Amino acid sequence: QRKMLGRVTALLSVVMVLCALVQGDIPSDWRPLVERAQLLYSPIFLPKSQASLMGTVGNGYISTGVLSDTVYMGGVFNGRHLGQGSPSHRAAIPSYTSFSVDFNSQNNPNKIQLIGLGLDLKKAVFYIRSNVTNQGRLLANIEHRIYAHRLIHGLIINELEITRPSSGSSGDITIPLLQTPIIRSPDIDFKLVDESGTFASHRFNIFTESETYVGSTLLPEYNDSSLIRVSVTASNIPPTITVPADLSTDKYTFIFSAASSLDGEHPIITSRYNFRTALDSTEILLSSHIETWEKIWESGVEISPIPYPSYQWKLASAINSSLYYLLSSARSDWPHGLSPGGLASNGYNGHTFWDQETWMLPVLSLLHSDIGRSLLQYRYNLRSGAYEKARTFPGQTHYQGFMFPWESAFTGQEACPGAGGTCTLEQHISSDVSLAFMQYFHLTNDVEWLETTGFEVIYNVAKFWISRLEYNPDTKQYDINNVIPPDEYHQGNNSIYTNVGAMLSIHFAFEAAKIIGVELNQTWLSIAKHIALPFDRKLNIYLEYDGYNGSLIKQADVVLLQYPWNWRNLTTSVRQSNLNYYTPRTDIKAGPAMTWSVTAINYLELNNAAMAQKYFDVSYANINGPFGIWEETPQGGTTNFITGAGGFLQAVVNGYGGIKIEALGTLRIESPQLMKGVERLRVRGVELEGSKLDVEVSAKTVTVELTFKGKGLLYVVFPDGARGLELFVGQRVNVEGGMFYISSNPYYQPNQQ
Numbered sequence: 103q104r105k106m107l108g109r110v111t112a113l114l115s116v117v118m119v120l121c122a123l124v125q126g127d128i129p130s131d132w133r134p135l136v137e138r139a140q141l142l143y144s145p146i147f148l149p150k151s152q153a154s155l156m157g158t159v160g161n162g163y164i165s166t167g168v169l170s171d172t173v174y175m176g177g178v179f180n181g182r183h184l185g186q187g188s189p190s191h192r193a194a195i196p197s198y199t200s201f202s203v204d205f206n207s208q209n210n211p212n213k214i215q216l217i218g219l220g221l222d223l224k225k226a227v228f229y230i231r232s233n234v235t236n237q238g239r240l241l242a243n244i245e246h247r248i249y250a251h252r253l254i255h256g257l258i259i260n261e262l263e264i265t266r267p268s269s270g271s272s273g274d275i276t277i278p279l280l281q282t283p284i285i286r287s288p289d290i291d292f293k294l295v296d297e298s299g300t301f302a303s304h305r306f307n308i309f310t311e312s313e314t315y316v317g318s319t320l321l322p323e324y325n326d327s328s329l330i331r332v333s334v335t336a337s338n339i340p341p342t343i344t345v346p347a348d349l350s351t352d353k354y355t356f357i358f359s360a361a362s363s364l365d366g367e368h369p370i371i372t373s374r375y376n377f378r379t380a381l382d383s384t385e386i387l388l389s390s391h392i393e394t395w396e397k398i399w400e401s402g403v404e405i406s407p408i409p410y411p412s413y414q415w416k417l418a419s420a421i422n423s424s425l426y427y428l429l430s431s432a433r434s435d436w437p438h439g440l441s442p443g444g445l446a447s448n449g450y451n452g453h454t455f456w457d458q459e460t461w462m463l464p465v466l467s468l469l470h471s472d473i474g475r476s477l478l479q480y481r482y483n484l485r486s487g488a489y490e491k492a493r494t495f496p497g498q499t500h501y502q503g504f505m506f507p508w509e510s511a512f513t514g515q516e517a518c519p520g521a522g523g524t525c526t527l528e529q530h531i532s533s534d535v536s537l538a539f540m541q542y543f544h545l546t547n548d549v550e551w552l553e554t555t556g557f558e559v560i561y562n563v564a565k566f567w568i569s570r571l572e573y574n575p576d577t578k579q580y581d582i583n584n585v586i587p588p589d590e591y592h593q594g595n596n597s598i599y600t601n602v603g604a605m606l607s608i609h610f611a612f613e614a615a616k617i618i619g620v621e622l623n624q625t626w627l628s629i630a631k632h633i634a635l636p637f638d639r640k641l642n643i644y645l646e647y648d649g650y651n652g653s654l655i656k657q658a659d660v661v662l663l664q665y666p667w668n669w670r671n672l673t674t675s676v677r678q679s680n681l682n683y684y685t686p687r688t689d690i691k692a693g694p695a696m697t698w699s700v701t702a703i704n705y706l707e708l709n710n711a712a713m714a715q716k717y718f719d720v721s722y723a724n725i726n727g728p729f730g731i732w733e734e735t736p737q738g739g740t741t742n743f744i745t746g747a748g749g750f751l752q753a754v755v756n757g758y759g760g761i762k763i764e765a766l767g768t769l770r771i772e773s774p775q776l777m778k779g780v781e782r783l784r785v786r787g788v789e790l791e792g793s794k795l796d797v798e799v800s801a802k803t804v805t806v807e808l809t810f811k812g813k814g815l816l817y818v819v820f821p822d823g824a825r826g827l828e829l830f831v832g833q834r835v836n837v838e839g840g841m842f843y844i845s846s847n848p849y850y851q852p853n854q855q
Contacts, residue, residue, distance in 0.1 A: 129231065132220055137409035139418035142221045144728035154741040157221045157729030158446035159228055159248055162433025162473075163255035164360055165445035166197055168221075168228050168248060171285045173197045173258065174445055177364050177438030178330050179452065179512040180289035180319040189519035190323045190511040192441075192452030193289035198315070198336035199260055199358040200282035203232055203244060207278035212236045214244070214277070221729045223426040224399050225392045226252065234264075234275060242266050242275050242345065251387065252394040255433065256365075256376050258358040259387055262343070265351045275345040290332055292317035295370070312337050312357070312377060316370050323512045330512075333369040335359045335377040355384045364438075398429060401469040401787025401794070403754055405780045414779050420722045421754055423730025424747035428462060431744060434472035437479035439510065442734070442745040449740035453509040453517055454480065456531045456588075459538035461696050462748035464666060465755055467542050468763075471789045474542055475551070481506070481535055482555050484514020485562070488532070491516050492566055496526065503565030506532045527586040527593060529570070533603025536563040537667065540610045547767045547791045547846065549617060557614050561622075564611035567604040568626055571633065579634040587646060588662065589655040591689075594647035596634045599659050602669055605630045617766075642679040655688050658697040665703045666752075668762065670852075678708055685717075694734050695724045696749025703757035706773050714757070715778055722750045759785045759797060760804070767791050767846035771806075771837075774799040790816060791846050795829075804837045806844060819843040819850045826850070 128136055128143055135141035148156055156168045166173045173195040181190040205214050217231040230246040243265050251257035264277065292315040314335045322329055337356040345352045357380045361372035380387060403421050410418050431445040440458045443449020458477055467474030481488075485504055492505035507516040508528050518525030539556050571580040582604060587597035608630040615622045636645040644660050661684055663669045664677050672680075681704055688697055698721035705714035724733045724746055732743040755761055760774030769790060776783055776799060784798040792812025798805040806818055808829040817826030818835050819842060826848040827835055843850050 129218060132218070135220075135222065137415075139410065139415055139422050140222060140224050142223065142419060142423060142727070142729045144219045145216075147216070147219065154447075155726050155729065155731045157228055157731065158427070158430065158444065158742060159226065159250045159258070160430035160445050161226075161250040161252045161255055162429075162431060162445065163436045164250055164258060165430060166200070166250070166258060167446050169200055169202055169282060170446075171197050171200060171282045173358070173360065174448065174452065175332070175360060175362060176436050176445055177512065178319070178332060178362050179323060180330075181321050181323070181451075183323050183513075183515060183517050188321060189451055190453070190517045191289075192448045193319050193330070193332070194285065194287050194448070195290065195332065195334065195360065196285050196287055196292065196315075197258075197282060197358070198284060198313075198334060199258065199339060199356045201260065201279050201339045201356070202230065202282075203246060203262075204278035204280040205232070207280075210276065210278050212241060212275070217243075219728075221423075223422045224395065226250070226395045226426065226430060227388070227392070234277070240267055240269075244277065247388065249388070249391055250430070251380070251391050252398075253390050254376055254380060255436065256360045256373065257380055257387075258360075259380070259391075260356040260358075261388065262354045262356075263351065264343075264345050264353075266345075266349075273347050276342050277345070278342050279339060281339045287317070290317040290319055292332075292334070311381075314370060314374060323517060324515060327513045328363075331363040331369055333361050333373040335373040353384070355381075355387065357381060398470070401789075402785075403751070403759075404784050404786070405777075406782040406784075411779065417722075417777065417780070419727075419730055420725055420750065423725070424722075424732070424744075424751050425465075427730070427732070427742065427744050427747055428466060428751070429470075429473075432466065432473050432477060434470070434476045437476045437483060439480040440477060440744070442743055443740045444742040444744045447740075447742045449742060451509070451511070451517075451519070453511050455509060456528075456534045457745040457748070459531075459534040460662075460666065461745045461752070463538050464541070464763075465748060465751040467538075467545060468755065468761065468789060469785075469787050471542070471546055474545075478539055478542055478559075479555070481510075481514075481539075482559055484510060485559060487514025487516070489562070492569070500569070501566055502569040503567075504532060504535075504559060504562035505529065505566050505570075506535050506563075524586055524590060527584060528588075528590070529582075529585055530588065530597070530600045530603050532563045532566055533600070533607045536560050536607040536610055537603070540614070541666075541763045543614070544763050544766050544768070545790060552614060553618050557618055557620070560607070560614045561611045561620075564608045564626065567607055568629060571604070571629060574634070577634065579632050580629055581634050585647075587659050588657060589646060589659040591654065591656045592647065592650070594649065596636050597647045597659075598636055598644045599646075599662060601633050601635060602663055602667065605633045605635075606667065606669065641683060642676060643683045644676070644680060646684075652683075652687060655684065657688065657693045658700045660684050661704055662700060664707065665700055665756070665762070668764075674708070677704065681705065681708070690720070690736075692735050692737055694739070695721060695732065695743065695746030699746075699749035699753040699757070702753045706757045706760075706775055709773055711775060714775070718753055718757070718777065721753055722746075754783070755785050758783055759799060761785060761788060761797055764843060764845075764852070765850070768850050769844045770841065771797070771804060771844065772841045774804050776801060790844060795844065802838060804842075805834050806837070807832070807834045814846050815848075817845055817848040817850075819845050819848065821851070823849070823851060 180193040181188045220229040228248040232244045234242040247261040316333045318329045359373045359377035361369040439454035441452045442457045488504035488506045492501035509518040511517040583595040698717040702714045702718035732746045734740040734743040762770040764770035788795045794810035796807045816829045819826035
């Protein structure tokens, strides 16, 4: 019932936005931004029951929901590991500076009325606008700005700017403020400290400039893992502010500055230093934040025409908000992983799953390779946990290599709160990690990274699978028994997804080893060649696992072998059969959103535009307005579900844009098409070997433009085997129909691999 109310509220919000556009009720300077789906607008606050849909601000280090009482920091966890009581989860930090203007104050002679709320996705600023009147006379306009500073990563800023109209009041104007109730953190033993850093016994006077709170998490993930110390220096929020009569404009800046022992040994020094830096820079805080985001948005996705009709407006809003929520949860200099619920929530306890590599990383790596590298660095930094899980896996003598945890948090050891099921049996995640590492290398051709970071992971995943495979003398094949595939409704032997992932992970190791001059045991290739791959010849499909009987499945599974795995053994006929067989057997009522994104991509590869459009529309039906918040399933589930955002963006970029990672230094542009009602689709800032490209799809042509030249040359290469066309900065190359490649190899052909 609550979820139904939420969907009705969300739908009404979207309808109100469209009506406001027609009627002209949106502030004039916001209107063009709303029309371009840059600013998401609501004329009202959402009810308390829908507070999770109010939008979030974040910078990949720190994040919070708008007007929320809680802040979360990347990498800061509290709680125990697998089956050890309170599970490891994101530590809740009180949002000491969260407040709003008090619209219902009984002691204010003036009336304060809401004008509207807006989340500017390109500026990463949430706005709350209101005005102050007295007996119908406008006294002042108020703009409340909330943002997590992108440049100084520990800061959340609240700015309140009050502006009098030229004919406004000549007297003082008092604005009452309503502070969000400060929670007592259940995870960190915060205590107030004085200027020397010693603990104080009382809260300082409300009008003092700031206060600092310091504490440590309460429970380590494992006995030998450390607690995390956190320091917060925050402005005090007064009950009222008064604009003096002689000021036409006044601005108040409230600063929340956080740091942890993950930053260094003295988080209290860092939080206070950043607070003081912000306090001394209030005039440029907003502009420096916006400038940083402008550089990030140089890479992105756009559709035309603009202004958008209603369907295209909804689509453009989904694209922009999905990118925003992904980017606000990750950054290049903070390698602490991505969680399905984003950084602004404790969804899925803030843990990192296969969602990071399979659903969120592909678009991030393609458009922001530095962020992609940071997320992979998280896996590398915590690789000892993967080694430990393999070595101590229950019921086995020993596995070797890296067996990555199904849920990873602070230590990289298994943090799943249960003792069985997916926690131990959903083992395909190791292959998912290997695929992400290989795709990043194919995009960047960074051999130094491969030597120092990538190869160790890729090799040890292959080593794990070699130790995990069991020889079956009856079939003369190698089995992987007793696993849970991506379809978590089932458990069985020889999951086709798991087995193909293992096979290809072994091949990845040999490809990487050859590049850096390392010799591997050739018997591994023979083992990989004989891994069991259950196939039903009558149905012309790969079976999800041995004995699969066609029962309902949770989410995309077998069809993932087509995309993103690009398994070359799949003929067109088998791809079509797999899709036709498994799609109607997939839980469309309770399954997660990203299933339908990959279904749309696969139908696009088969040039079935109608089926692709059908499932593409379903793929982002879980977005709730007015601020574009994702939910996991049609019935609700995890809020701020950026796994769904990542899958949806893949449908846009890799599906309709046709941009696929093909091989080392090579992209494949395959079956690019347009969604209904869209005249052009442009993907900006696609990265390949340090260069940047724009790829634009129109009804008849695909246009490739090199916008930045990296370390080498790039070519547009066609399947005819002729030398490719060299790309030059600013030159637009138009291709009419058919598949082609963008490659650093002017003679690239797929049979070379």
